[in-house]
Amino acid sequence: MDKRHTGLFVLRMVMMTVIALLVIFPVYWMIMSSFRTQEEIFKYSKLGWELFFPVQPTLDNYKAIFTDPSKPFGRYMANTLFVAVVVTAAGLLVNSLAAFAFAKLRFPFKKVLLVVFLSSLVIPYEVIMIPQYLLIGELGWMNMYKALIVPQIVWVFGIFMLIQFFTDIPRDILEAGRMDGAGWMRIYYKIVLPAAVPALITLGLMTFLNQWDSFLWPLVVINEEKKQVVQVAISSFQSLRNISWGKVLAATTISSVPILGIFLILQKYYVQGITMSGVKG
Template identity: 85%
Template sequence: MRKNRIGILAVQYVVMTLIALLVIFPVYWMIMSSFRTHEEIFKYSTLSWQLFFPVKWTLVNYKEIFMDDSKPFGRYMLNTLLVAVIVTFLGLIVNSLAAFAFAKLRFPFKKTLIVIFLSSLVIPYEVIMIPQYLLIGDLHWMNDYKALIVPQIVWVFGIFMLIQFFADIPRDILDAAKIDGAGWLRIYSKIVLQTAVPALITLGLMTFLNQWDSFLWPLVVINEEKKQVIQVAISSFQSLRNISWGKVLAATTISSVPILGVFLLLQKYYVQGITMSGVKG
């Protein structure tokens, strides 16, 4: 019986290792190819050591993306970081307040409002993008960071995820705090937020990742080159006649570093937050 169990565990380990290698290999190939010349990137397709390591290592791709004054890649990264941090910070405040109200406060038509509110999850973003674009134009926010920040603060999925977490907080604790004279804002800040750290970190990671990878909306509302974000900048290295794959791979590699770093540091809280909030998949 024990030998069968060890055999099953060994098979599972081998299968998971193969799946991990399949997932990691494209990322590894992207990083290695960013150190290749343009001619060498697609030169080797057979299974050989040249496929896994550059024959002639070069930093020319990284030099070109950072030394091109017409496309200041460093400025793009700072723009993206600024927008992502502000949206994440404000989003955590606004979305957690909304989730707390839906989860713990009593007010008329609460269930109906939740259903109506969550029904927006089934509406494709492309449907609301046009009226949102017209609204941004009426507010004279085109080519402004406000156009990138304000519409992205409220995230229905984030509110839904926090509702699942806040619903598990015992009502008796909140009632006891009310008896002691605490108001709802104090209960929210001193009790609810203290117990919701894993869920908030999870939502913060997801929000930051969404903003870092945002492409379509910045492409629509930002026309000024110096205010553009990193994903739009990466796409600018491509054209119908010529694609600078070396630049694309180098820029993609650099843009992946902050996300990987933040996720590796906070992955424990991310897994804990997903588990405790009850959101699967």
């Protein structure tokens, strides 16, 4: 490697390191500040070791969020995990079936239906939220987990992403299965799903993350404290007169652990799924 290429390599590594530090530092500051007292969080603003490490480390913020009987944070975490897991599992089944039908089956008005279906991607969620809220009210699902789960199962973007992947599966393989007497559901289960594991993991991660971070819809349809989700619970630590930043940072740190853990374990499949499905950015 000549000096020119060596210089470019070093410059690239330096730039990547700087960018990585800029991305990681807010997360690091959040975690470190969750071990500070309310007074200490904003006390140190000048560059020094006090800015990066707690001067008087404390677990009071974590104790406060888990021992407050009026706001059972453990229950909020369990609620969010339940909703996210159910929506992710049901969404993978329903969205993959829809994507398989659009990508590989032949039926009347297929292209027209696909265009109409995908056109909903340009409609802001706030536009459909009020009709959806009224429908949930008419069904009597207010303050029920069904209100959090059922409307979120079908995800048009997820269907579109899987269509890109399923389109690349050779149709000759599917036709060979048909000639052997297999029905479309068996072909979907035995041939398509095993080949689509990276794309399904990618969609599952994205769905789980969306549900874990959901705030507006749970805030609207859930009024019972014991059924609320974690993002709404975190916002409840703030008020016009007082913001418990220690509790907010501790709760945010705890709520970030499942997402970071799942992503670190499955990141290889996530990158592979994004690449193979042809979805960029």
